[in-house]
Amino acid sequence: MRLNKLTQYITATAALFILSETVQAQKKQEPLLITEQGSFAVGGTVKTEAGRFEVNDALNPQGQTFHGDHAYVFYQVPVKARKYPLVFLHGAGQSKKTWETTADGREGFQNIFLRRKFPVYLIDQPRRGEAGKSMVEASVKPTADEQFWFTQFRLGNYPDYFTNVQFPKDSIALEQFYRQMTPNTGAFDAVVVTAAVSSLFDKIGAGILVTHSQGGGPGWLTAIKTNKVKAVVAYEPYSGFVFPEGELPAPVKSSGLFGELKGxxxxxxxxxxxxxxxxxxxxxxxxxxxxxxxxxxxHWRSGLEMARLWAATINKHGGDATVVHLPEAGIMGNTHFPFSDLNNLQVADELSKWLKQKGLDK
Amino acid sequence: MRLNKLTQYITATAALFILSETVQAQKKQEPLLITEQGSFAVGGTVKTEAGRFEVNDALNPQGQTFHGDHAYVFYQVPVKARKYPLVFLHGAGQSKKTWETTADGREGFQNIFLRRKFPVYLIDQPRRGEAGKSMVEASVKPTADEQFWFTQFRLGNYPDYFTNVQFPKDSIALEQFYRQMTPNTGAFDAVVVTAAVSSLFDKIGAGILVTHSQGGGPGWLTAIKTNKVKAVVAYEPYSGFVFPEGELPAPVKSSGLFGELKGxxxxxxxxxxxxxxxxxxxxxxxxxxxxxxxxxxxHWRSGLEMARLWAATINKHGGDATVVHLPEAGIMGNTHFPFSDLNNLQVADELSKWLKQKGLDK
Structure with missing residues (x-):
């Protein structure tokens, strides 16, 4: 038992040393050179109440407007930028924070791809984060569900981490992870999200759309809606797979808590x-x-299976869709958030390789 | 009449030319050199439901946690940074967006003060924006009230702009202005905001707190709670003025829609x-x-009067509080958002001058 404790101590010390080396390496990085950065709202709708606004009855809604259902976007353009920006759309319960600093304080895809000379656009989708003005009403309740998310997002089966998991096992990182979730201020609506993300592409021109999880569905719909989307990169999409009429596969059965998965x-x-x-x-x-x-x-087996059926359908119609199960590419231990996991530089390298193959990194 | 129209046309053309020159000048600016940027959650509390989490009953709240009431912070540190960072806290209905790109697409205080070599920390306060997880329940409703805010925030008396207003009179800027508001996901609570902002200072060390409007109250309370706040800069605070027991002034009467103003x-x-x-x-x-x-x-007369009473009380006790009514300093036409108005570089210069005077820009 004592020897076991000693071994644990030595392992932990070695791990800390390695972590510290990594952090040191990051600290020594060159400054980011940003030619332009800023933020704006894009898309959305407006309603106007009947009647005429009277300045002396200004708390009466008559004749007043409400603008909502836009996206919020923060963007940065590095010096000597590549041609196509990367446009990042988060998943359920997340905001643009998902692409920023990781739970354990390392650089996320925002900084990694700025360093790789891509203009980076980060979206808060309509009814989320700083794009909170929603055209529909919502109730926001503090619901204790974080151990569910720990498990659903494959850090492990709470309280146990998966042995190979690429997520730091300290309480500080886990707390940051829980706090990066942020609620809907209106029900998720793929059509509303698609409209706002399409408006963004109409504004900025051709680019590459990178989605996570629930962002996958609006991702495909955006690529259908506007020809400004030059490629789609989707991390762990689950719902929202669209098939041609007459080619819908049978639902994929699953013991996942959301039941069978339908296209x-x-x-x-x-x-x-x-x-x-x-x-x-x-x-x-x-x-x-x-x-x-x-x-x-x-749950994620059913997502992966549906993604493979979907990619096969795309390719049958002459398209170019690839599904990469990272462990099969030798990249092990990733959670539902590969882009912020401990090996996110390796995950980024995999994406860079694909972008180069497809001529998207000019 | 025709001559009048011609004069208007010439004036408008000249104004456009000047505006265009300003935008050009901004576009030609040097790149921002950022040594470090990132985001994190800070402060907040956690509740744990009674019972024990069971992985096979994972939608049951028993034994699960909910983390909320933290702030979200995005920060950037420029190359050769000055000693004290500027920490920005937004006002009611706003998020950190308030300090970013202006409604008409110019640089806000975020970029302006990065260029002036200050590390910049932008906060989404607890229960707002990307810090949406609230420990208290809320209902979010799409309420048509934007013409009220136009008037309350002194763009003018809707639909008329004030003749000298430093806000662009086009519909695109006004739409951006309306869309930068974002709702509470839990009731505003000065104590909760103060706790999170104080935690931020405890984490980053000494700095200068810059508040807007409703942020003023938590601003004073933060400066009381932690000695890491080396100065407070408040734009248009209204509520939250705190006086020593026995020295509370009479409420300031006002025809403003929130009635008389009490400390x-x-x-x-x-x-x-x-x-x-x-x-x-x-x-x-x-x-x-x-x-x-x-x-x-x-409404704002009562705020200004109360601020003067408050500053006089601070100074009577040996402090150093200054109230600047910008028109008296020759800076005309500002709305409730001087830091994003058309003359925000002039407003920034005024702040830089004060920081220099106080030795805060080392």
């Missing part, structure tokens, strides 16, 4: 637009290979 | 902490000099 259909003419651009989808580790009753591993 | 009391020992640091308060233009029934001008 939906769109006209073939719309679907064909997805065959005009390269698409890559990444999934992390600790996803079941076969059906299992371990619900988190099985 | 509140704290123990003298607490109040004395505010006499240990330099404090400056700025108010913009189109604020009444005498009581009037024009409610927006009178």
């Amino acid at each position: 939906s259909t769109i006209p073939l003419s719309e679907f064909k637009k997805l065959t005009q651009i390269p698409i890559v989808i990444y999934y992390g580790d600790n996803i079941a290979k076969e059906p299992t009753t371990i619900w988190n591993k099985d | 509140s009391t704290i123990p003298l020992s607490e109040f004395k902490k505010l006499t240990q640091i330099p404090i400056v308060i700025y108010y913009g233009d189109n604020i009444a000099k005498e009581p009037t029934t024009i409610w927006n001008k009178d």
Whole structure:
């Protein structure tokens, strides 16, 4: 027992030393050279109450407006920028924070890809974060559910971390992880998100859309809605897979807590637009290979299976969709958030390689 | 009449030319050199539901946690940074967006003071923006009230702009202005905000706190709570003025829509902490000099009067508080948002001058 403790101590000390080296290496990085940075609202709608606004009855809504359902965008353009910006759309319960500093204080994809000379646009989708003005009403309740998310997002099966997990096992990082979630100020609506993200591309021109999780669905719809999307990169999409009418696969059964996974259909003419651009989808580790009753591993198994059916359908119609299960590419231990995991530089390298292959990093 | 139109046309053209020159000048600016940038949650509390979390009953709140009431912070440190960072706290209905790009696309105080070599920390206060997880429940409703805010924030008396207003009179800027508001996801609570902002100073060390409007109250309380606040700069505070017990002035009457303005009391020992640091308060233009029934001008008259009573009390106790009514310093036309108005470089110069005077820009 004592020897065991000693071994643990030595391992922990070594790990700390390695971590400290990594942090040192990051600290010594060159400054970011930013030619332009800023923020704006984009898209959205407006309602106007009947009647006429009277300045002496100004708390009466008559004749007044409410602007909502826009996205908020923060962007940075590095010196000697590449041609296509990366436009990042977060997942459920997240904001643009998801792409910024990691839970343990390392650089996220925002900084990593700025250093790699891409203009970077970070979105708070409509009804989330700093884009909180929603056209529909919502109730926000403090619901104790974080151990569910720990498990659903595949840090492990709470309270146990997966043994190979690429997430730091200290309480400070976990607290940051929990606090980076932020609630809806109106129900999630893929059509509303798609409208705002499309408006962003209409404003900034051609670019590469990078989505996470629930952002996947609006991601495909945005690529259909505007030809300014030159490629889609999706990390762990789950819902929102669209198939041509008549080609919808059977639902994928799952013991995941959201039940079986269904696709939906769109006209073939719309679907064909997805065959005009390269698409890559990444999934992390600790996803079941076969059906299992371990619900988190099985939830993401159904997502991965549906993604493969979807990519096959794209490719059958002449498109270029690739599904990468990261462990099969030798990248182990990733959670639902590969872009902020401990090995996120390796995950970024994998993306850089793909962008280069597709000629998207000019 | 025709000659009048021609004059208007020539004036407008000249104005456009000048505006265009200003934008050009901004575009030609040097790149920002950033040694470090990132984001994190700070402060906040946690509740834990009774019972024990069971991974196979993971949607049951038993034994699960909820972390909330933290602030979200985005920070940037420029190359060759000055000693004290500027920490920016927004006002009611706003987020950190308030300090970023202006409604008409110019640089806000974020970029202006990065260029002036200050580390810049931008806060989303607890229960706002990307710090949306609130320990208390809230209902978020799309309420048509923007013409009220136009008037309350002194762009003019809707639909008329004040003739000298430092706000662009085009519909695109006004739309951006409306969309930069974002709702509470839990009721505003000065104590909760103060706790999170104090935690930020405890984390980053000594700095200068810059507040806007409703942020003023938590601003004073933060300076009382932690001696890391080396100065407070407040733009248009209204509520939250704290006086020593026994020295509370009579409420300031006002025809403003929030009625008369009251201060509140704290123990003298607490109040004395505010006499240990330099404090400056700025108010913009189109604020009444005498009581009037024009409610927006009178609302801010009461704020300005209370600020003067407050500063006099600070100074009577040996402190260093200054109230600057910008028009009296020759800076005309400012709204409730001087830091993003058309003349925000001039407003920034005024602040730089004060920081220099107080030895805060080393």
